[in-house]
Amino acid sequence: MSKSDAGTMSVKKAEQECRRIALSHYENFLVASVLLPRRLKQPFYNVYAFCRTADDLADESANPTSALRALDQCQTSLDAAFAGRPAAGIFTALAKTIEQFQLEKQPFNDLLDAFRQDQQKTRYETMGELLDYCRRSANPVGRIVLRLAAIDADTADLERSDQICTGLQLANFWQDVARDHAIGRVYLPQSELLAWGVSKEMLSEMIQRQTTYPQMKAAIQAQCDRTQTYFDCGEPLCDHVPKWLGRNLRLFVGGGRATLEAIRAVDFDVIRVRPRVSKATQVGLILRSLIGP
Template sequence: MKGDPVRQAERECRRLARSHYENFLVASVLLPHRLRQPFYNIYAFCRTADDLADESATPEAALRALSEFQASLDATFQGHPADGIFLALAKTIPPFRLDQTPFDDLLDAFRQDQHQTRYETVDELNNYCRRSANPVGRIVLRMAEADDNETDLALSDQICTGLQLANFWQDVARDYAIGRIYIPQSELRSFGISESQFDSMASNRSTDKALKRLIQHQCNQTEAFFHRGMPLCDRVPHWLGRSLRLFAGGGLATLDAIRAIDFDVMRKRPKVSKTTQARLVLRSLIARR
């Protein structure tokens, strides 16, 4: 006899979440027990969509897969979920009165990645972050019933944008290898960097002085996002404040890891050590208002 398909879907969501070390720690240690499975369900949606966007064989294949994923999402919010993780998502939507817009924004950003590989200005990149990162924070605030204040939503956006940008500066070489440059073109020109120089740096696995200076500038700008958003930690339920401190601390630790390799991001991908990760979790566990 087959098991309950909803429970099977929830088990799959837990498996996806627990396969990522830091996310498992957050979900298992910092969240109230009643919220763990719902957060697994949301995470599984985001993880699966991200994998469709980045691991499909071609951009065309990714767009087809994301289109099918969008159709399943639409059906789920209409009360007719497809199999798999959408059954778990359908169980999560009603009790938290989740809105579809943030989910749509995420998928829209993933589709954009298939055809836009360059950004002209900082504002253009931040608009991408508004759809690729900020929706996750807004979903979390909704689940915590802490999204009725525009100030809190704006503070959440600051942290989420900071996390997305820190990831970009960490993965400059990796993104370039798949044809993407997230550093705004206007910033590259301002620091005197051409795309042909990227080719040379990628080939030689080295970062020239101009790009190092630019990455340093981007890290300093990104750090300000975290500091502007941190007051949110004291405005939300305590469990969420601890989680936010962990995520923001992880973003700041990523920037520190970039600094620790002297911004040589084309030679080596900077990583936050397991020791630092554990220290961040411990700090979040003992944090008090």
């Protein structure tokens, strides 16, 4: 086998691995991939596989020290991929996508930086701090997607993309207050909690009793109302992009809104129960995306 043939086989094997990761980890991504043009499916798989792998390194390592070490190794592999010298595995496929779409490196660096931050910072003092985290943990994904779609987005559309991505991240935080607390993380900023009369001690007490006091419910309601505005501001992007991407964006915006509605449906009692979007609602969102404009 020639060196060229070996290289082609290496890329194909890497792409198969990326496809396996993408289609086995995330139900919504599986649905969204149906809406992708055939020519873009593999590039999306390649990028998603990187994001999923890095996220798993951050969340599934034995301890923060191990996670940071693994993320540093991931950074080294990312640097090599952008330099045209990719390591074997998913980075071989990612390097092909980087070259094909002339992807910028900063969004990928930002994602890894956010994953590192999760190992070192477990509480946030202000909403500004949390939004800065979202700027690196969520918004880069939207910007990479716009690049893959060959959209020369202006500042307004980039801001709309950021609004959608930040809204999705925040909705997940409000849904997972108890789950995050169980792994030592509190994303709801301390200043927001104190504004509604919720102290650190009160939060710990609620977790212990598995109930949500009225003050905490009010704090969560305020955050849900605020998060709704992110979707309102970002959704016009759906009309500024190709139809296939608009459908995908509406699917995710709809999912974010549905998460907020699920939180409202349990009367913001997010510590006693984790709000869930019903299967019927999920199916409705998917159908609207498939047959929508």
